[in-house]
Amino acid sequence: MHLPSHFQLRTADPANVLASFLCSYNEYFEVARYRSKQRRYLASVVHFGQWLRAEGYAATSISEAVIVRFLSCHLPRCDCQRPVPLGLIENRAALNHLVRLLRTQGIVARPTGDEITRELAHFDTKMTEVWGLSEGTRDHRIRIIRRLLKAQFGSRSIEISLITPTAIRRFVLGDVDWSPSTVRVMGGAVRCYFRYRELLGDDIAHLLQAVPRPAYWRDTILPVGLSPDELEQLFGAFDAACRSHRRGYAIVRCLADLGLRSSEVAKLTLDDIDWQAGTVTIAAGKARRADVLPLPTATGAAIVDYLMHERPKTMCRAVFVRHVAPLGEPVGRRVVQKALHAAYRRLGWDRTRVHILRHTLASRLINAGTPMKQIADVLRHRSIVTSATYTRVDASRLSTVALPWPGDVA
Structure with a gap:
């Protein structure tokens, strides 16, 4: 549903939980120059603010869980006064911008992160301080290790001693259609992480030995350039x-x-x-x-x-x-x-x-x-x-x- 150009957004409604933030939200879009979607995103936030009031939420209570509830429970059965934007992707984008703005203003607390996030933050610091790796290399290895830790522990606490050599080999080798180059990249990231854990005092010699090392004949491939x-x-x-x-x-x-x-x-x-x-x-x-x-x-x-x-x-x-x-x-x-x-x-x-x-x-x-x-x-x-x-x-x-x-x- 498209908002008619003559439709007046209820931005002056003092009962709206987000009424005091609509002006700064509008200015946020002016600065970032999202003009093509500014009006529709503002309508989504007004709609969200009305729903927050009906559900008894305050602005400080906004979180990812609250937004998910609005998107998954309210939007599909929304009977609010029309017209309001009902598109899932559009509403999520508008509310993501809202949360970003409220965090910069200190209204909504920044997420502290789970144990895996904190572990990867420490790992990133070591990759910088000890090995001096570039930002791109660090980001790539963090994504790989996040997958490893998620697969091994999920939401449980990280216990390196529970990881088996078989699990490491299976993770690094991955799918049957992975190329030797992909396996080398995966193995390099895992070895780097285990060296970090070794610095912390973990006994991971058996895990390092389990990381596959595919053959690599570098000199067989010539660099190819443009004529x-x-x-x-x-x-x-x-x-x-x-x-x-x-x-x-x-x-x-x-x-x-x-x-x-x-x-x-x-x-x-x-x-x-x-x-x-x-x-x-x-x-x-x-x-x-x-x-x-x-x-x-x-x-x-x-x-x-x-x-x-x-x-x-x-x-x-x-x-x-x-x-x-x-x-x-x-x-x-x-x-x-x-x-x-x-x-x-x-x-x-x-x-x-x-x-x-x-x-x-x-x-x-x-x-x-x-x-x-x-x-x-x-x-x-x-x-x-x-x-x-x-x-x-x-x-x-x-x-x-x-x-x-x-x-x-x-």
Whole structure:
């Protein structure tokens, strides 16, 4: 049901439990610029406030359980004065925004989290302090370990001694269609967690031995990059008809010209760019150190074009910001990835990898005769051995430059 444009929301009803918060809720949407859904979300909150009063709840009593009761028990049988929004997804989204606002105002307490959440918070701290892992790696491992702990303990207290080697092998190996790469990632996360538990004094040697280690012949797979022609086609995929084409083009230039990772592009700020010196500072990430790189002219021009002609007005210092609500907030790495994936689709390519642009940059530097130490510096590899993987070639490539065998008949 759509709210008629002439319908007057009962926002001035003093009996509504949420009456005193409707103004700040409306301002919250003005700031975040959710204008397309602002009126309907406000109607959902008014409806929720009426239901709270009928059920005897105060604003301070709002919780996830109360919202679930409203959505699952009241909405399907709602006989309130029409029109009111009855869509489940729409109402949940509106009330999630409400809870977020009430928590910032101290009206609703923030959840303390269950034991697994607290355990993972301590684990995350150790991954930062002891191993210095990047945010992306930590988040990925936390998601894996959350699944492990949920499967082993559910809502019960965590007792590592109750985990069996068989359970660990079954969890890491997962489904029969999992690739060796997936198993390696799962095993790496589990081993990291057990090392954390070992630091706490747990005897987990038998569990560490149980974690499968699939064979990995790294040198059998050569890094694959884009050819010069393919790279130009990729840059050309961001024409004026493409949505947010200036942002997408600038993002891809950062990926291809600077060899940045998705998370590094998302974290780039206006303060990181020194326009006079022609450099860009890459904040500490996977390599655990900040680096200063030269800013190529084409990359800088693409960023300037985006900043001047497409970037929304915002106080945010991030270079790349959202173009939809919440407008002007920093983008996440998924926005960076989607910009490249959309370009692949427009070109009719079946590629999905973002990391291929780092491989492309490395191959370009190798072919240009750049010293290996400089390549390692540009890619921000801590070890030159990591960069050396791009110097390998395969037989098919060698055959294209092979000289005729002496005495061979033409």
